[in-house]
Amino acid sequence: MTANDYISQKFQSFGISLPEAELLDIQLSSGESADAEVSKSNLTPINVAIVRYIPTLLLRYNSHSVSENGFSRSMSWDTQGIRDYYSMACKQYGLKDELSQKARISFL
Numbered sequence: 001m002t003a004n005d006y007i008s009q010k011f012q013s014f015g016i017s018l019p020e021a022e023l024l025d026i027q028l029s030s031g032e033s034a035d036a037e038v039s040k041s042n043l044t045p046i047n048v049a050i051v052r053y054i055p056t057l058l059l060r061y062n063s064h065s066v067s068e069n070g071f072s073r074s075m076s077w078d079t080q081g082i083r084d085y086y087s088m089a090c091k092q093y094g095l096k097d098e099l100s101q102k103a104r105i106s107f108l
Helices: 003-012 020-030 043-060 079-093
Strands: 065-068 071-074
Touching: 003 020, 003 043, 020 043, 043 079
Parallel strands: none
Antiparallel strands: 065 071
16 A cells, blocks of 8 residues: 555545645655555654644634535534544654643643
């Protein structure tokens, strides 16, 4: 399976279909070519690139209903599922959870 196929299928499991430009963004940040075969040696960089892209993806597509020429089209994503996956993957890869809603206390 190629890197682009792997990235596409990871997002499709949440109901998200990525355009080529977004696949390219993720693929370039992983350091792998689009046609590279996914293997044990390059799986982590690809997954980290996917996880780092999720906040951008959620910010771009927070609208769930689109209307064009009188036709309404709704986008149905498992947004909670993608947030849960993101949180779990941040812990797994030691990344900062940018979507965390946890209260923070600062002592002065």
